[in-house]
Amino acid sequence: MSTMTDPRTPAAAPAEATRRPHLSGMTWLVWRQHRAAYWTLIALTVAGLAGIAWRRSVLTDYLAPYGWPHLKSDDWVQGFTAYSQQLSQAGLALSFVPILLAVFVGAPLLAPDLENGTAKLIAAQSVSRVRWIANKLVITGLLLVIGTTLLSVAYAWWWEPAKSQAGWTESTYFDTTGPVPVALTLFLVAAGVLIGTLLRRTLTAMVVTFFFAVFSEVVWSLTRLHLGTPVTLATHHAAGLPGQSPALPAGAFEIDSNYVTGSGKLMGWGTCAHEADEKAVEVCLRKLDVVGWSTEYLPVSQLSTMQWLGAGILFVLTAALVAVIVLRGRRRLV
Known part of the structure; x- marks a missing residue:
C-alpha cells in the first residue's frame, strides 16, 4: 500500500504548537x-x-460644579460630610481586610494538611517539603500582594479629589493606602500560617490567629505616630502672656501643645484652667511667667516616609516569620 501523501494536504501542526499556557506540577x-x-x-x-x-x-x-479638578474655593467642604462618611466607612472596611485574610487564608494554608495527614503524603513523594511549602507561600503571597496593591491604589485614587480633608494619621487612611496594607497583610497572613503549623488544628488556628491579628493591629495603631519626626513650633508674646496658640500648616497633625515660661519651661495647656474667669487666668499665667506656646506636630509631608518606614519593619518581620515556617517545615512538618 502506498505511503505517499497528497502534497496539497497541509502537514499536521506539531503538538507543542497547539498547547496553551497552563499550570502544572x-x-x-x-x-x-x-x-x-x-x-x-x-x-x-x-x-x-x-x-x-x-x-x-x-x-x-459632586465636585464638578465647584471647578474640579481645579477647585477655586473651599465652598465644597460644607456639603462634603456624606462623602467623607462613605470614604471613612470604606477605609474602615479595608482596614479589617488584613485580619480577615490572616484568619481565612493564612491559618488554613497548612493547618488542614497537618490535621488530616496530607502533609505525610506529600513528604513521601519525590517533591521536597520545602518546595511544597514554598509554592503555597509564593502563590498565595503573589495573589495577596496584587490584590492589596490594587485596592490600596484605588482607595487613594478615590480620596485624591478631597485629599485635603483626609485624616492621614488615622487607620482609615494611613493603613489603607501606600505600602502599609500590603505589608500588614503579608505579616498577618504569615503569622497565621505559622500559627497553623504550630497548632495543627484548623479551627483552633483560625481563632488564635484572629486574636493575634487584632492584638497586632492595636499595637500597630499605638506605634504608628512614632514613625514620624515631630516638628516643634514655638511662639513668644511680647506682652508677657501666651496669646493665641500658633497656627499649624495645612494638614498637620497636632501631637501636643504646652505653655512656655520665660525660662523655657513647658507647662500643660490646662494650667490655670481652674481659675474662675478670664481675668483670673491672666493673673495666674503672669505669676507663672507664661510667655508663649510650644506645639509639636507631624506635617503631612511625612506621610510617605512614615508609611514606607512602617512597611519596611513589617516586611522584615514577615521575612522572619517565613524563615521560621520554612525551617520548621524542613525539620518538623510531619
Missing part, C-alpha cells in the same frame, strides 16, 4: 487545593475595585 496542585479561596480573593478584589471606581465618579460629580 506542584503549582497546579496548590492552585487546585486552594482554588476556592483564590477565586474568592480575585472576585472580591474585582468587586472592591468596581465599587471604588463608582463611588469616585459620584464624588467627582
Whole structure:
C-alpha cells in the first residue's frame, strides 16, 4: 500500500504548537487545593475595585460644579460630610481586610494538611517539603500582594479629589493606602500560617490567629505616630502672656501643645484652667511667667516616609516569620 501523501494536504501542526499556557506540577496542585479561596480573593478584589471606581465618579460629580479638578474655593467642604462618611466607612472596611485574610487564608494554608495527614503524603513523594511549602507561600503571597496593591491604589485614587480633608494619621487612611496594607497583610497572613503549623488544628488556628491579628493591629495603631519626626513650633508674646496658640500648616497633625515660661519651661495647656474667669487666668499665667506656646506636630509631608518606614519593619518581620515556617517545615512538618 502506498505511503505517499497528497502534497496539497497541509502537514499536521506539531503538538507543542497547539498547547496553551497552563499550570502544572506542584503549582497546579496548590492552585487546585486552594482554588476556592483564590477565586474568592480575585472576585472580591474585582468587586472592591468596581465599587471604588463608582463611588469616585459620584464624588467627582459632586465636585464638578465647584471647578474640579481645579477647585477655586473651599465652598465644597460644607456639603462634603456624606462623602467623607462613605470614604471613612470604606477605609474602615479595608482596614479589617488584613485580619480577615490572616484568619481565612493564612491559618488554613497548612493547618488542614497537618490535621488530616496530607502533609505525610506529600513528604513521601519525590517533591521536597520545602518546595511544597514554598509554592503555597509564593502563590498565595503573589495573589495577596496584587490584590492589596490594587485596592490600596484605588482607595487613594478615590480620596485624591478631597485629599485635603483626609485624616492621614488615622487607620482609615494611613493603613489603607501606600505600602502599609500590603505589608500588614503579608505579616498577618504569615503569622497565621505559622500559627497553623504550630497548632495543627484548623479551627483552633483560625481563632488564635484572629486574636493575634487584632492584638497586632492595636499595637500597630499605638506605634504608628512614632514613625514620624515631630516638628516643634514655638511662639513668644511680647506682652508677657501666651496669646493665641500658633497656627499649624495645612494638614498637620497636632501631637501636643504646652505653655512656655520665660525660662523655657513647658507647662500643660490646662494650667490655670481652674481659675474662675478670664481675668483670673491672666493673673495666674503672669505669676507663672507664661510667655508663649510650644506645639509639636507631624506635617503631612511625612506621610510617605512614615508609611514606607512602617512597611519596611513589617516586611522584615514577615521575612522572619517565613524563615521560621520554612525551617520548621524542613525539620518538623510531619
